Amino acid sequence: MAGREGFDPERSGLALIERLRIRRFRNLADIEFAPGSGVSWLVGANASGKTALLEAIYCLSRGRSFRGKRHGPLVMRGATGARVEGLVERAGLRRTIEWSIGVRGGAEREPPVSEFQLPVRLICEATHALVEGEPSLRRRFLDWNLGLSEQDAVQVFSRFRRAAAQRNAWLRAGGRGRAMWDRAYADTLAELLERRLGMLARLDEGLQRLARGTGWFEDLSVEWEGPDADALAILTKLEAMRDADRERGFTYLGASRCDFALRSDGSRWAGSRGQGKVAGILLQLAADQAVSEATGAGSVWLVDDIEAELGADWVVRLLEMLRQHGRQMLVTSLPGKAALRDGRCAEDQMFHVEQGRLKAPINAAV
Ligand SMILES: Nc1ncnc2c1ncn2[C@@H]1O[C@H](COP(=O)(O)OP(=O)(O)OP(=O)(O)O)[C@@H](O)[C@H]1O
Missing domain, CATH: 1.20.1050.90 (RecF/RecN/SMC, N-terminal domain)
Known part of the structure; x- marks a missing residue:
């Protein structure tokens, strides 16, 4: 995989996915794309494959999915194996890392976690569980x-x-x-x-x-x-x-x-589920800041369906806080939602997900 030219030393401690290729992972047959270094939106209808895309990145990072067994196999139905490849940057190093899994199990991940990590933070429907x-x-x-x-x-x-x-x-x-x-x-x-x-x-x-x-x-x-x-x-x-x-x-x-x-x-905490989700996001932000203060490093953020359980005003303000945090962020949304309408900036990258396929960004060159 070829990467984008240029390396920004200001952001050198932050993890960054330059390019990604996902093959035969759930309903994603073969997609390759370059997320922006800021916010990239993955917009699509229900079941188009938005969460699958974040899940593939999570597998690349942690070697396992964030969804439980009840979500069925990660490998595309009828295929013998799934593969995720990422050209990633961290601490001034740029390299391709891979994760793959065969139908009979046996996940492989190269290189080993200790050698070169792609730290990701996930915000999803389970974020309130942190609280x-x-x-x-x-x-x-x-x-x-x-x-x-x-x-x-x-x-x-x-x-x-x-x-x-x-x-x-x-x-x-x-x-x-x-x-x-x-x-x-x-x-x-x-x-x-x-x-x-x-x-x-x-x-x-x-x-x-x-x-x-x-x-x-x-x-x-x-x-x-x-x-x-x-x-x-x-x-x-x-x-x-x-x-x-x-x-x-x-x-x-x-x-x-x-x-x-x-x-x-x-x-002692006795908040609502929505408040629990907000507190969970704040905990993740506090943790990313603490890590950053100690090492200069920062994670890639995967934000799945942030609107679930939250009102539009909270969503927009949370997105603004996350944006100010300055990390690479991939955010999923259904079309026409408030987050997308009011939480989006002109410089964000927009990708449309349709039945497991990704359309090229519509408002920026890759
Ligand atoms: N192993 C598999 N092979 C093929 N398709 C699969 C596999 N596992 C799941 N799918 C399908 O992939 C589709 C994508 O699901 P995903 O959860 O990524 O959708 P989504 O875009 O996040 O939707 P929503 O907005 O409803 O959360 C679903 O239709 C699901 O049934």
Whole structure:
């Protein structure tokens, strides 16, 4: 795939998709296109393939879809495999990355995630779940952002996993004799919690600032719900819980015993679904800013059907906030919607999606 000429050093830390080719992915037989470096609209009727397009990019980035199994196979009916190729730029490097999947499963992705990532952030119908859903979603969110902002986060997690595996093996073997893994377990868990707390503090600061700027929430903040990052306190708890842990055959107090909760106007979050979606978007924005402040990097944003559950005025203002954030953004919309009518700028790229095909941009040269 040939890329566009020119490289803008001002944006060098930001991830950018220069060109994309998607083959035999859901209803997309073979499309190739170059999204703009700003906002690109993907406009089409229901079932035209807008979400499939964002999903293909997500697969290229994360190696998996954001839609569950009930959405059926990713590979186009009747085909033997799907393939997504992207010419991407990040940190001054430009290269082609690929993701493919065969009908019998077995996703492949090149190059490996650690080598060259294409970080993407997704806004979709499930965004409110970041606020209201399972704690595991928020932990994954914290850890994913930690991984993007701190180079050694992977080592912190693997040190803890190793200590946990050792302590649990000892417990399963009867947990007799000296509790020799407790110290390593407490130290590595405290280190991991400290990183999460650090990330949460940066998120809190960003979220409060963003929320104040909207005027939609008097006060929006995040609050840690979990153990302190205190190795001695953890050690004491481990001792107190050792008999029960022995019975269970694993350590109860672990990295999954924590969460964070939103607070609004001095009390625990009790917003509507639409407010939950807005808060989820603000959390994503705060996280992208935190990552950017730490590393200069920024994600590509995939915004699917932002109008779902939100009134037109909120949609337009949210789009404006996202636009000011200055990332490459692909936004889907049904034709004639308010977001498109009032949230669009002259410099945006417009692509029309029709039955799995993409029409060339109608208002800008590629
Ligand atoms: N494996 C597959 N092979 C062929 N077509 C598929 C496959 N999986 C899904 N589809 C079809 O692809 C079409 C595109 O779906 P998609 O969810 O991308 O639409 P959309 O444009 O986002 O629509 P909406 O605006 O309604 O959300 C649907 O008609 C769906 O049935």
